[in-house]
Amino acid sequence: MLNLIKNEWMKLWSKKGTWVMVIFLAAIIIGLTGLAKLSERLFDDSEWTESLETEIDEIETQLASDDLTERERVELEMQQEDMQEMVVFSIESNQPQVRESVIIETYGIMSLVTLLTIIVAGGIVSTEFSQGTIKMLLSRPVSRWKVLLSKYITVILFCLLATAITYASSVMSAYIFYSGATESTMLFYDEMLNVSAVWSKSLYLMFLSFVNAMIIATIAFMLGVLFKSTAMAIGISIFLYFTGGMIVMFLAKYSFAKFILFAHSNLTVYETGYSILPDMTMPFSVMVIIVYWIIFLVLSFLTFMKRDVTA
Amino acid sequence: MDSKPVVELQNLTKVIGQKKIIDNLNLSLYPGQITGFLGPNGAGKTTTIRMMVGLMKPTSGDVLIEGKSLTTDFEESISKVGVIVENPEMYKYMSGYKNLVHFARMHDGVTKERIDEVIAQVGMQNRIHEKVSTYSLGMRQRLGLAQALLHRPKFLILDEPTNGLDPAGIREFRVYLRSIAEKEGVSIFVSSHMLSEIELMCDRIAVIQNGQLLNVEETDTINETYYYIEASPIEKVEQLLTGERLNNGLLVQMNKEEVPMMVGNLVAEGIEIFAIQPHTKTLEDQFLELTGGGQIAESHKK
Known part of the structure; x- marks a missing residue:
């Protein structure tokens, strides 16, 4: 299994696109934070x-x-x-941004990580089909479920790495561009937050956003397996990622709306208080996410293991 | 054949929708033997090969490799098989060497030394660290062969292996396959459209049409000698010799030693002989005979 993951990791990083994506991610975060610092001087409220x-x-x-x-x-x-x-x-x-507020708001950039992970997840199975390499991959003494699992684990690892890069470059640019808070508390969504709690709170928010990115990436992964088309997998997933919340809002008056994945996929709302539907609780959301997650994975694995390869 | 078969296809059947693509195929392949697999387009060659390497699941029947079932014991049985299905599709964005490392990791016990050895065997030392996207088709074929040989398979399946090789490459390839078949006792199964190629390379030839196995023959028996006799009156010749009409003459099967006597007989009968020439019946003739002109599958099934 370790060998299979090594293989997938090697293939992933042999593509120029992956390097471009990751470098672009770090650059854009540092750039945007710097830009925000510059524009702070220009706009005075x-x-x-x-x-x-x-x-x-x-x-x-x-x-x-x-x-x-x-x-x-x-x-x-x-x-x-x-x-x-x-x-x-x-x-x-109009409060001057401080280092701590930049760090704690890092999770807001996680939509970028989600996009990149969708691209990786949507392509990791379907490109094997489109390039015909799937024939070489599956005529080996390795069960198909192991091949697919190694690919899924690779997606998780990539998402973790991208999340780590995001956090690291955000913290780095926060230290470069901003000075530390002078007061011992700061305002975070109608709540006073102890400055010393910034690290744990920001990491927790990053984790919740990571879960969000992974569930969307799992959709892309599943679509890649089902349709063998990279474009379709990536396109549909990105569309759902951006419109999911809206769909839930449209359907909010129906009682089934609370069972739609996108009413729950973003768990950070329980920290910020901007829930799409009223009266939702964290445990319920986690339950819904897990159920969807299992359905997506079961569908992916069953299809992949049963399929006759004709590519 | 004295030894046990390496591969056995047992009542292999594949139904897709309502159509029987492969119909009850039985075939045994033996160590050290190269078996050619011939058939017109759409006869089911590729489907058969895909079922033999686990890319497709048979509707019924089974493939046994050294007695292990491909359906129930996939990892164990397929570990003895080396495969090139159609064009060897490699990861173009990686070097040839990384491709080999990639496939080596999927088998047990393929060492670095083995990789280097195989690279040397297929003569790719100079360009192995370049990206596959820069390779010519011939080089990709060599790399494809290299990946199929990595784990010292007992059984090698090749689909259109010489596609894209130049004449020298084809010859080298042929000699190489011969040598691993003889020295390492590998059983080789080659599907190809190039009949002349199959004729030169194989010990046995299996012909498939409409999903059914028509014929399995040793190549020696294919090389029977025929003579073309043009004489007058031809009807009289026909009474004396059994053979088939071809243009104005008669095609007769006989050995070289029999020719003078036959001529003597004909002259004694007062027949005027215009020409007697050896006629080699090629595999192509036989193939077309067997498959009835090689029309696309299922046409006379309905």
């Missing part, structure tokens, strides 16, 4: 805060006058409340 504050003052003076109907008064008060919320937001977002 403090003016927005000031204009908001003057508007609030104006509403205040309007409220002070006596010739207002009850309706007008309520409306103005509501407006004032909204304004005040926006002021808080503008001050918050």
Whole structure:
């Protein structure tokens, strides 16, 4: 088995495309973080805060006058409340980025890792068919399920590596471009977070995003096995990855929506509080993911083992 | 044949949809023997070969390799088989050497030394570290042979092996196959469209059509000698000799030693002889005879 994985790993890295992808990943992360630092100087939100504050003052003076109907008064008060919320937001977002906030937000770049893993997973089986090498691969004293398993493990390893590269280059550029937090707490999605908890929290978020990337990659892997077409496997998976959330939202009024994979695949929502459907819990989401995962893998393995190779 | 067969096809049958692609095929292959596999397009050659290497599963029947079933004991039985199915498709983006390492890892006990030995055997030392995408078709064939030989198979299956080789390469290839068959007792199964090639290379020839095995023959018996006799009146000749009409003459099977006597007889009968010439019945003639002009499969099955 180890030999088979070595083989797959060798084939993966013998392709120029893989190197290009990984280097591109590291470069884009470091580049984007640097760019964000540069644009921070260009865009200053403090003016927005000031204009908001003057508007609030104006509403205040309007409220002070006596010739207002009850309706007008309520409306103005509501407006004032909204304004005040926006002021808080503008001050918050105008906080200088610190090293810790960059690190903790790294999981947001994991969509890139997902894309790259989809490309690898969608092609790893189907290219063997399209290049005809599958004949050479399967007429060996190795059971087919071992061949397929070695390929799946290779996809997992690639995804892990890409995740590690993402985290490492994000942390690296955070240290290059930003200075450490001066206060002992920071704001993270309506919650105050202890700065010392940044490492564990950011790693946990990375892990949740890794799970998300892997489940999407498993779809690509399965489609690659079923259709023997790289383009189809990659295309459909990317489409589902980007529209999955929307599909769930469209179907939200139906009760079966909570059994759709994409209502659950992104587990980071339980940390940030932006769940697509209300009243979902982590254990339920994990359950749904596991069920889908097993279905995808069983389908892949059964098809691969039963198929007559005519390529 | 005195020794035990290396490979046995037992009632091998493959049905795809409603069609019987392979119909109850029985064939035994022996060590040290090169068996040719002939058949018109669509006769089921490739399907048979794919079932013999585990790429397709037979609908019924089995393939035994040294007594081990391919269906129930896949890893054990296939480990004795070396395969080149059609064009050897290699990983083009890797060097020839990496390709060999890749396949060596899938077998037990193929050492680095063995890889180097095989590379030397097929004469690829100079370019083995270059990418396969830069190789010519002939070099790919050599690399294909190298990967098939890595694990010292007892049985070698070759599908169209000389495709893309130049005449010198074909000859070298032939001599090489002969030598491993004789020295290492490897049983070799070659499918090819090149009849002359098969004739030169093989000890036995199996002909398949419409999924059925028509004939298995030793090549020696194919080389019977025929003489073409043109004489007048031809009807009289026909009374004296058994043979078939060909153009204006008669085709008669006989040995060289019998010719003078036959001429004497004909002259004694007052027959005018215009020409007597040896006629070699090629494998091609026999092949076309057997397969009825080699029409595409199933046409006379319906």
